[in-house]
Amino acid sequence: MSIKSFSAKIFAKYIVSKTWKWSANPVTTQKAVFQHLIKNGAQTRFGQDHDFQHIDSFEAFAKKVPVRDYEALKSYVEEAVAGKPDILWPGKPEYFAKTSGTTSGAKYIPITKASMPMHVNAARDAILHYIAESGNSDFVDGKMIFLQGSPELQIKNGIKTGRLSGIVAHYVPGYLQRNRMPSWSTNCIDDWEAKVDAIVEETLPENMTVISGIPPWVQMYFEKLQEKTGKNIGDIFPEFNLFIYGGVNYEPYRKKFENLIGRRVDSIELYPASEGFFAFQDSQKEKGMLLLLNSGIFYEFIKADEFFTEKPQRLTIGEVEVGVNYVMLISTTAGLWAYNVGDTVMFTSTKPHRVVVTGRIKHFISAFGEHVIGKEVEEALTSTASQFKAQVSEFTVAPQINPDQGLPYHEWFIEFDAPPENLETFAQAIDLALQEQNSYYKDLITGNILKRLEIRVIPQGGFTAYMKSKGKLGGQNKLPRLANDRSIADALNQLDF
Template structure:
């Protein structure tokens, strides 16, 4: 037993005890967070613009602070980028997390010295929760690999700026740095494929015990190792026992990933975002991720079906219901106010409050009023593969086909298989049936001959990698949208495979 695993156990017990304290009765902690946030920011530009000094209750706050996305918050961010202090939060941010936006171009999300512990400690606590529950800490003694963005930072308005994963890399505790992979120099390589090859050279003969990253990019890492060695990952890294992931639903990747590894290992799901570390898997026995209700963020929830209404309901944690889809809104000590991060979540437990991520509020298909969401297409795919287990998936996305050359409109599923089904027509039929069971509106459209059943377009090997490369988003924390209400991604994929 190594020194890290030995010391981790008592620390894990302490963290578990602290977590139980707020998780068992979180509403007072959320109320305390709310009051602290408003009081601290009352003399900022944003606070003065929204009358923070007159806010006495959450109802007051809702009347005075509207829901915003990044585009609507951007005028305040631009003032910070000009070097001005006291705009969204007292002083200047410690960092800007640079991320890609769909309409805004590059987004600059502030991270303050007060909000930084939310990002750093939450990732640590996810691992310690596992250690406390299972008693297993041996994975901390070997090599730890974090497939992330470059830690090199620029500067905007006197504020250090970079990818969130790169910023966090600067704050990895010293006791973990000695066994962290890849090296700083390798992590700074911008070209993902070159970086991946270098990571493989650095790790191939190391005792890797924990690997962390977005599943499709970890799979790419595994594929290249297997191509180079002809061996399963368990034979290359026999002590590899912990996989940490986030950013996408793991289920579509699970079968292929574990086949590549060659054995079942434990995993921890996390929910980090540039705007804040939202939740993490605190138990191997229970469904869902523990919502972090005592970490500098005051959460609000809008019923997903009301999100685009003029005056949607805004609910605090004590008002939510199990099994309903909510758009997630945050107010934080990073200076984000009424901020919609674009994700939808669903509560699977209220004691403690645990969630699953169900999709993106703007990622849906409703070309005909069906309002199919990410959770539904992923679940339909998962259940279909369970019924036709010879099938293995690399990646997929779904788009409406409103004006087909012949026949009725339909949903087009663009799928890259690592192992295609024996009968693609039967697979498509089962997939369509599963989606019809999950979404009654889609079923009505099929039954009423408004839509025909879905059509599958099989994509060649590496189609999605080539697509991500073509738009400059290969690797790191970038991911393919699971579905969209237009044809842009689908058409780009068709162009790639026709060239």
């Protein structure tokens, strides 16, 4: 055992002990975060506009600060982007994480001196929790790859701006720099396909032990490695034993990955976003990710089925229940206040508070009142694919409201690596699995309002071609699993496969 490996085990025990102290006292922990936020927020333009000086409780905060998304907060953000201080948080942001918005073009999410360490420490702590539980720390001596955006940043009114993953790349601790891949120059390549090709060349001769990234793009990397060598990833990198991911659910990809690797490897799920690092998988034995209650983020939750009502109830951490689908709101040391991230989550445990991401509040299908969410379609497809020994590469679902004939239905666009022998039987099994999870959908099927779902097979590489056509081929871009309209479906139909 190397000194680095031994030291990692000692540090892991220390971090885990700190975690259990705050996670065992969730209400007290969040109250302290709330008070810190209000005290600092009172010094800002936003705080003055919302009378923070007279906020002494969450109830007062909820009355004075309405729920906002980026569009509603945009006027404040634009002042901060213009270089004005003390708008959303004291001083100026250290960075803006630039993301692509659907209705507002580019979005600029502030990252402050207070919030930046939370992004870095959470990723580190996720690995340390894994080490503490598994006892495995040998991987720290090998090479680690992080598939991410370019670390090159632009300056906008004196503030550095770029992709979140590119910003975080500047904060890789010194003890990992020698292990980190790809090289800086390769990481700066803009074209994603050229970048992956360069990463393949750089990593082939190395002892890769940890690989991290969004599953569909790591899959592309694996496939290029396999195409070049004719070998399984586990044979190319025999010491590779830990996959770290976030952004999308791994389960639809797991079987494909195991086939590409040639064996099962441990995995750690992360829940990062430009707005904050919210949770990480703290245990290989428990379902869900530990919600980070002490990292400068105050959380609120609204039941998803109440979110679009006139006055939905805003709940704090002490009021949530296991198994309920919630929209998650955040107030942070970056100056986001009662901010709707857009994600829906479900608690798997409240001792401690662990969550799974169930989808996006805007990514659902309810064209007929069925309220189908991402978690339901993913679980229905994953379980059915396992039953039929099929392998799915990628998929998305949209409603077909006006078919040429017959009843409307849900149309599933699926790209297979190994298709089922009988597609009709496969589709029927998915439909039944979805009905078991969603009673609204079942009622529509049995009531002859909808007919059973239909599958359109997308040829291999089809979804990559779609993402490329939209200029979204890259490590941080994700294909929506669900849409309540046919924008993605129509675009897929227009491609020449």
